[in-house]
Amino acid sequence: MLQDENTLINKPSLIVIIFALCFSFWLVDFWRPVNFHNGETLFGEAEIFERYSFLPALFLNKASFEWPGTLKNQNPIDPLHKPVPKFNYGSALLDLPFFIIAYCQSRNQLLTPGGFSAPFAGALHWSGIFYAIAALFFLRKVLLTYFSERVTALTLFLCLFGNPLFYYTFSMGELPQTKLFFLFCLFLRYTQLWHQEHKISQILICGIITGLLSLINFFEIYILLFFFCWDVSTLKSLKSNFHLFKQHRRQLTLFLVPILILWIPQLLFNFHYTGQWLTPAEPKEKYDFTDARINEMLFGFRYGWITYSPLMLFVIPGIFLLKKQFPISKHLFLFAILLLLVVYSSWWDRSYGGYYGARRLVPAMAWLSVPLAVFITKIFQSRAIHRFDALLRLSVSALLFLCICFTCAQSYQVIHKRIIPSEMDGTRYWKTLRTFKFADDK
Secondary structure, three states, X not given: OXXXXXXXXXXXXXXXXXXXXXXXXXXXXXXXXXXXXXXXXOOOOHHHHHHHOHHHHHHHOOOOXXXXXXXXXXXXXXXXXXXXXXXXXXXXXHHHHHHHHHHHHHHHOOOOOOOOOHHHHHHHHHHHHHHHHHHHHHHHHHHHOOOOHHHHHHHHHHHHHOOOHHHHHHOOOOOOHHHHXXXXXXXXXXXXXXXXXXXXXXXXXXXXXXXXXXXXXXXXXXXXXXXXXXXXXXXXXXXHXXXXXXXXXXXXXXXXXXXXXXXXXXXXXXXXXHOOOOOOOOOOOOEOHHHOOHHHHHHOXXXXXXXXXXXXXXXXXXXXXXXXXOOOOHHHHHHXXXXXXXXXXXXXXXXXXXXXXXXXXXXXXXXXXXXHHHHHHHHHOOOOOOOOHHHHHHHHHHHHHHHHHHHHHHHHXXXXXXXXXXXXXXXXXXXHHHOOOOOOOO
C-alpha cells in the first residue's frame, strides 16, 4: 500500500512540475518574442541589458561597460561620465551559471564569446524558465504541509499557467520576475523550516535570499514580514514569537552576515564607478505617496493587476477563508497586499517600463498561492452543503480554465504586438478579448 502511495500517479503536484518542464522544451519557441537562430535577442531592452551587463563586463570586457557598435549607448551615463548600469548585480549573480554554460558553448562552436551572441541570449532566457520551475518545487513543499496533493497540483498549475507569471517565464524570462518568484518560494520554505527546527543553516539561507532580493529590487525585502509574523494570529502568539526571537537572537545576528557580504561588492562597485556608495537615481525616478493610484494598479487597462490577472478574484476570498490555525494570518495577507499596492502605485512609472500587466506584483504569486489553495480546498474538497454544490464546482472549474486560456491568449498577443501594454485603453482592451488571431492570420 505504501509503495502504491509513492508512485508518480499519486503525486499529481510532481506531474505538474514535469509537465511544465516538458512544456518548456517543446513549446518554448511558440511563446518567445525573438528567434535566437536568426541572431535576434532581447538585449535591446534597456532593463534586460543593464541587469545582465555585469557578467560580460566582468569576465569578457576587462570590467568595462563601454561596448562596441550598437551596444555602445545601452548603459546610462553616471555622474563621472562613465556608462554604468543603474541596477544592482543581484539578477546577474543568479544568471552566472547560465552565462558560464553559454561561454563554454561559444568556445565549442568556435564563436567569439562577446557575451551578447545567440548562445548567451538563449542561456539568459532559459535561466528565467529554470528558476520558475525550480520555484514550483519549493512551493510544492510548502503547500503540501497544509493541503492535499490534488489541491497543491491545481494551485501550482494555476500559479504558472493561469496568471502573467506565464508570460514572464516563457516569453520574457530575461526579466527578474521569475528569479524573484523563485527567491520568494525558497524564502517561504526556509522560513517554514526555521520556525520548526531553528537551525543556523536555515537562518543563513534566509539571509542569503534576503540579500539577493534586496540587490534585485530593494523593496522586495517586505517578504521579511512573513518571517517575523509566522505563526502570529493573536496577541498571545505575537508575544510567543517575540520570546522565540529573543531566545535565538544570536542566529538573527548571523542572519545579517550574508546580507552584508552580498552588499559589500555592490557598494564598492558604486563608489568606484560613480563616486557614491549608492547608485544615483534620476530626479524623476521617485515615489510619490501622495499620488498613489491604487485603482489604476488594480483595474487599469495599461497595467491593472486584476485586469490582466483575473485569477486574483479567486485569491481574495481565499484570504478570508483562512483559519486561525494557519501560520500566516489573513491580516498579514491583507496588509502585504495593501502595502504592495500603495508602494508600487506611487512609483513615477507605474507600468514599470511598459511591460505586460502589473509585473512588479507577479512574484507575489508565491505567497498568494496559499489563499488560492485555501479557496480551491473550500470549493472542491469540502462536503456538499447545498444542492447546487456540483453546479458551483463546475462553474468555478470553467472560470479557472478560462483564466488559463486568457493568460495564454493574451501572452501570445503581447508577443506578436497585437497588445501593446503602453498603448492600451478600454476600447483596445475589449477589442483584443473579442478578436483573437494567430500571427499568420490577416
